[in-house]
Amino acid sequence: MMAQDEEQEVKTQLYDQFALIGKALGSARRLELIDLLSQSEYTVEKLAEESNMSVANTSQHLKTLRAARLVDVRREGVVAYYRLSDEAVFQTWQMIRDLGEACIAEIEWLTGRLFQDRDHQRLIPFAELLTMLEEASVSVVDVRPQREFEAGHIQGACSIPLKELPSRLPEIDKDKEVVVYCRGPYSTLADKAAKTLMAKGYSVRQLEQGFPEWRTQGLPIGSGLELIPTS
Amino acid sequence: MMAQDEEQEVKTQLYDQFALIGKALGSARRLELIDLLSQSEYTVEKLAEESNMSVANTSQHLKTLRAARLVDVRREGVVAYYRLSDEAVFQTWQMIRDLGEACIAEIEWLTGRLFQDRDHQRLIPFAELLTMLEEASVSVVDVRPQREFEAGHIQGACSIPLKELPSRLPEIDKDKEVVVYCRGPYSTLADKAAKTLMAKGYSVRQLEQGFPEWRTQGLPIGSGLELIPTS
DNA sequence: CAAATACTTTATTGATCAATTGAATAACCA
DNA sequence: TGGTTATTCAATTGATCAATAAAGTATTTG
Structure with a gap:
């Protein structure tokens, strides 16, 4: 010994x-x-x-x-x-975020401030998006920069980076419900996109979480620049 | 905004x-x-x-x-x-350990050295202990210091701190298989206990992981100094 | 009630280590 | 060669660590 x-x-x-x-x-x-x-x-x-x-x-x-x-x-x-x-690196970072939200009042207060004018009604969880996708009644819009979309995105989503959104509104079907998402819980890209879209009369929902969380839960993803949503 | x-x-x-x-x-x-x-x-x-x-x-x-x-x-x-x-603090520490084992070759090498004379044959996972417990064919021995046992332990285990083990051998039924466990993957208490017990002719197995991992998986636990194992 | 005791925290110090910047260097490409 | 991208270096400033000494706080004792 x-x-x-x-x-x-x-x-x-x-x-x-x-x-x-x-x-x-x-x-x-x-x-x-x-x-x-x-x-x-x-x-x-x-x-x-x-x-x-x-x-x-x-x-x-x-x-x-x-x-x-x-x-x-x-x-x-x-x-x-x-x-x-390794994916575990993201998961560790996610764990630290969760730990912070659970234990540090300061963090809760700061996120509250960051999203003070977010309408929590429009947030939906992953599960809800999945059922919407089955019914094909929804356009999923990824508003992150294009390189992030290409590296991986929610299967069936299309890429319209936030900066290009105003000029690319015609690409979005006004009759479908729109679901926007971005990087994760501390990114405001999707909030800004939702605001823009709502002002134009779209019916908009927003994912509670972002792509990395989707990926780490093993939900269906796509990559590259596929233009036709996988069925 | x-x-x-x-x-x-x-x-x-x-x-x-x-x-x-x-x-x-x-x-x-x-x-x-x-x-x-x-x-x-x-x-x-x-x-x-x-x-x-x-x-x-x-x-x-x-x-x-x-x-x-x-x-x-x-x-x-x-x-x-x-x-x-919060339990999440332990889980974060656990996550960092896993991350280290996955990504840092140095760590794998060090754990290899720490347990160089461990017989990996005697290690069993939680699942196996659970089935053994159902068959009631096993004595589970917690060799951590008593205060740790009292704060929480595997349900049905008895407390024999490593230091007291030599003098308390008579308490352990030689006809049953013995399963020892301790703090977790980097604790050598259970290894030492297993060595002592094997030298005395006991049939010994050792849990792969420790009590905190058991607890965080939601497996049945006891607390205090219960002397009669819960059935 | 004051003094003594037991346990814990704070202050101070010197040494080491970390973060940032701007300049210099290295590696590649056109 | 000149231009681009990334790394390294040197230097400044600030943070952290461990050790010792000192100070607090509650409990017990005379």
């Missing part, structure tokens, strides 16, 4: 390794990066742009995420594409 | 809050405390003792855990009893 102090030594190293993961999760900037990478792979530059950081700083943070094995990198020529190394 | 920069401000504060949780998880010492508190509530002094830290240092770490709302404190006179504020 292993010596007592050798065992202690190994355990210390084990906890140090786990703490590396914790440390990687212990920065608001890095959590923001993880949240973005939950949508799709990203280049350093795009990540920097989306998160309002300098490229150098983004690269540094990605380095610590890589050291903790939370992200992988793939290089194409001069461009580096980062992605989460 | 909320102004663009006000939204940015709120989001930053949200991520800062989540990062607080991450930071709290980003220290080997604090993870060790969380692991202990997953078993039962503990006083500062006992935690310091179990984790080989000074009381002052332990108190500091508990303070940051409390700031992140991961632990709660209850005072009885001069004594402070700490506990996890």
